[in-house]
Amino acid sequence: QVQLVESGGGLVQAGGSLTLSCVPSGRIFSNYALGWFRQAPGKEREFVAGIRWSGTSPRYADSVKGRFTISRDNAKNTVNLQMNNLKPEDTAIYYCAAETSVYYTAYARNYDYWGQGTQVTVSS
Numbered sequence: 581q582v583q584l585v586e587s588g589g590g591l592v593q594a595g596g597s598l599t600l601s602c603v604p605s606g607r608i609f610s611n612y613a614l615g616w617f618r619q620a621p622g623k624e625r626e627f628v629a630g631i632r633w634s635g636t637s638p639r640y641a642d643s644v645k646g647r648f649t650i651s652r653d654n655a656k657n658t659v660n661l662q663m664n665n666l667k668p669e670d671t672a673i674y675y676c677a678a679e680t681s682v683y684y685t686a687y688a689r690n691y692d693y694w695g696q697g698t699q700v701t702v703s704s
Contacts, residue, residue: 589698
C-alpha cells in the first residue's frame with residue numbers, strides 16, 4: 581500500500597513560479613513511476629510529468645516542456661515539480677500518483693495510487 585500527500589499549491593500571477601511536493605509513504609520500489617497529473621474543470625485528467633522513484637527517466641507533457649522540472653529530493657524523500665513561467669491554462673488540481681507495474685506510462689488508468697490533489701490557480 582502506498583500513500584501520497586501533495587503540497588505546495590496556491591494562487592500565483594501569470595509568469596510566476598510554484599513548487600509542488602509529493603511525499604510518498606509505504607513500500608516504494610526504485611522502479612515505481614511517480615507522476616504528476618492535472619485536471620481542470622470540465623476536462624479530463626492529463627499527464628504533466630513523471631519520474632522513476634530512483635530519480636531517473638524524467639518525462640514531460642509537451643505543454644510544460646521547458647517550464648516544469650520534476651525531480652526527486654533524496655534527503656527529504658519527496659518528488660517535486662518546479663513550475664516556472666506559469667500560464668492561466670496551467671490552472672487545475674494537481675495530483676501525485678504512483679504506478680507500480682514495470683511499465684512507465686503517461687496514462688492515468690495505469691496508476692495505482694493517488695494523492696488528494698492540490699489546487700494551482702494562475703491569474704492573468
